[in-house]
Amino acid sequence: MTSNTKSGKDTIEGLQCPIPLQDYPRVLLAHGGGGRLMRQLIEKMFLAAFDNPTLKLMNDAAVLKMDSSSLAMTTDSYVVQPLFFPGGDIGSLAVFGTVNDLAMCGAEPLYLSAGFILEEGLPMETLWRVVQSMRTAAQRTGVQIVAGDTKVIDTGTGDGLYINTTGVGTVKSGINIGPAQVRQGDVVLVNGDIGRHGIAIMAVREGLEFETTLESDCAPLAEVVKELVDSGVELHCLRDLTRGGLAAGLIEIAHSAGVHIHISEKYISVQEDVRGACEILGLDPLYVANEGRFVVILPEKDSDKAKAIIEKHFPAFPARIIGKVEKEAQPVVTLENFLGSRRVLDLPSGEQLPRIC
């Protein structure tokens, strides 16, 4: 067998596992946690093995050039526990989450597939509730679920129900949104408070009680993105703030774009209940997952227009500029805290909150 390209077959086959086995002989929860270990797994194993330029971009969705248009494609498996939580359930999450990833590329979401892995013994009524919720979420976001698959696994080899949804949508010509477009001087806009999804889930699991009902922020983002695109606002990068939260989202962008992003804690909204729960649980709200929050990185000149559009769709919290793309080229995210001191935000190595999406 001969090697046909530089990155061809022979450079990988027969090689040892690219993850150092002495350090990580087995998969850890942290390998799925949106942090450093997950990035290592993705970069060293998946990107190396499936080697292609589209995957390497590591955007929320792959943008595929077809004959006359571009197609966006994204996939997510949902393993959230419990299946139902304040503000949503695995069904709405599985639709909104995937639709949102398409929207983050500026795509118009059109079609979803749904792959169900059901554990034998799952109450049929539970499945039905989840399916109804998916139906409602699909109607709300205007996508059709056009392909499906059902597998049933024996009791004890699953945890009720896992769902994979894969979405495709079209990207209008001329739209090019992604870390590569981020420029010095761009501002970072967020569409509301952060940390509610992860804490709403953890509160149910840990039996925490709040003064108010703490609800996940689980929501579709395709409509607001469509309006932003249609408004002519110059969108450089969009990212929904799921696993790893605001911090991981921005660190990934800084890393991909090779820019320094600086943000200020005082502009970042965190509900009191979320802050309190984070203290009890030893979590940092910057790293807690959201399911309806995203950042828009765009030129300052367009930020008022973008803010107004975002606030129309998310009226409960003001859209806020939380930071800026700085001059220095070092790819880091720095945070100025309430006391005025700066620190570099690191990707967490591990998994703060397993099974939150």
Add this chain to the structure above:
Amino acid sequence: MTSNTKSGKDTIEGLQCPIPLQDYPRVLLAHGGGGRLMRQLIEKMFLAAFDNPTLKLMNDAAVLKMDSSSLAMTTDSYVVQPLFFPGGDIGSLAVFGTVNDLAMCGAEPLYLSAGFILEEGLPMETLWRVVQSMRTAAQRTGVQIVAGDTKVIDTGTGDGLYINTTGVGTVKSGINIGPAQVRQGDVVLVNGDIGRHGIAIMAVREGLEFETTLESDCAPLAEVVKELVDSGVELHCLRDLTRGGLAAGLIEIAHSAGVHIHISEKYISVQEDVRGACEILGLDPLYVANEGRFVVILPEKDSDKAKAIIEKHFPAFPARIIGKVEKEAQPVVTLENFLGSRRVLDLPSGEQLPRIC
């Protein structure tokens, strides 16, 4: 809220679960087995809830009309146990299986997504072997894996590794392959022996020993389908014979097309080892899953040409005409056995072989 269409929102929301809960209060293995219960679940729950004409066709892949071309989309989750078996593994299966579903619509497979659900504690080396196998399979079939997702679930809530792959491909204009095209007088062609995949898996699980090594037939079908399409052979329907085997595949076609398909046992190849294992395990090879076998339903005039093309790609076994689409319109499959007596083939209610794909 008002109902906007006959099959609109209000006809489903607030209704009780469409699966009779007194009979099936919980999900059974049979709900994923490719038989009657799975069909009930799909038709009554998923098709009703996700109500759209594309999904209702229940083809191997959804064909989606885009601006200037058609796109095929299909999804499958793979939960096979053991992960490695003679003739393949979960990785090659996850690529070939999804590529094959695209091919069954006459599509050219282009892109796959890969969603991994990993159980904490999975040996990293195992994951690496699976990923390498996916890479090789993707190269062999000419598809790119362009989107991915990794979730890690806690020990005891999975069984090592589940993979979802979703595929998209393009369908050339003018190609229209599916049950609706099946006509009286058409012949049913199969590309080799049946039942090997399911029995190879069961043999490992049950510790059966054979005279020869019994290998899964796991193989990609896109190339042979491409050649069939390009040759100008008039293809009416293609179906790969996975869960539920030859019998379920043909029954589904007969049901969708509203035709009577008659097949003869004497033309159906079953290896001696497979037949022997089926006797020991109490299985009927007609219902055992394959992963590289498919039926072509086409006019008799083109059958020699199709046979020659198929045998070029699958030289080990002769491609055989095993039956015909009969005059009567009752949607059934009948089998003439070795003794000359006829019987109607029923969908199995249950799951013969759990976790074979």
